Amino acid sequence: MSTSSNETSIQGSEHGVDITPIPLLQDIQAHGRVWTDLATQYGVTNPDPPWKITLEATCDLLAGDSCVKPYDQVAPGSCALPSLERRAEEDELSATIYEDVPFPERQLLALAHSMIKRGLVNEDELAHRMKEVEQRLNSA
């Protein structure tokens, strides 16, 4: 499985986000069941998946105080993933490789994509952790 650090081709990006597809995330995109389908199947009326709030919190915590500071006042390295950069990358990824994914699944894929491309996590360890989490959640 390739990792972000090995990716060399940057397709279609003019702002720094590498939109080269990531196999792990492509697989989730292709086979993952989105909340709208699950909610319909199980008759659940909540419009948002239960993990939406935790995803928001993850984005917030990665952003530190960058979401309440003008971008030029955000000290380099003061947070893991500045808010404005993440949102810009999410916009670009949402308009390109994750175009067919609904929200908030799209936000989640974009966050994972940004984190992998920035080297905050790598694809292999994320894949490994996903297997662990899946086993844990389905062990009852």
Place this chain on the structure above:
Amino acid sequence: MSDHDHKPAPMVDEVSDFEILEMAVRELAIEKGLFSAEDHRVWTEYVHTLGPLPAARMVAKAWLDPEYKKLCDTDGVEASKAVGVNWVTSPPTQFGTPSDYCNLRVLVDTPTVKHVVVCTLCSCYPRPILGQSPEWYRTPNYRRRLVRWPRQVLAEFGLQLPSDVEIRVGDSNQKTRYFVMPVRPEGTEGWNEDQLTEIVTRDCLIGVAVPKPGVTSNAKRPVIKAIHPVHHGH
């Protein structure tokens, strides 16, 4: 004695790959020290408490109390305290996460001026008093077009405004965030604060709808894609 006759609410009895991905990303971020598990727990609990009700109540209070309306107009941060939102102390900022402290401005509509809110840069939103932004608010399509053709975009939301009503767009940023105080509608004479609060929906507070007696929820909005590539110059 317990009541065993009720049917439990339906739930999704299946773990999706997206749910697993969200958890895996979070766990790795914690292990790598990008943030702590405790900070995440505290922040998540805080975000869970947020919604549009405090802002709706501010509007209802202002409709009933001209002095409070003046306060909303001049000092939104101070006026927020009346509905339990303190922009300085409410968010759990002690661990260095977003303070969400900002300059809240309440955009007060009149019969001849209609306000509407956007964030052209990303999706800044007064979350401590309005909760999470809707999907359409985040889209480049809404963000780009509202500032260019506000009257037409509002019409797409079902809000047809007479040509003599001026439209003003509040463009949010990291420090200054807005919500709209619409004009109190006809047919609400004699209503109390709770009744009025119910008709001030999230969409009314963003400015893409106006309150109407009997309407207490947001209409389902189509999400329209942008045609042109996304360009962001930081």
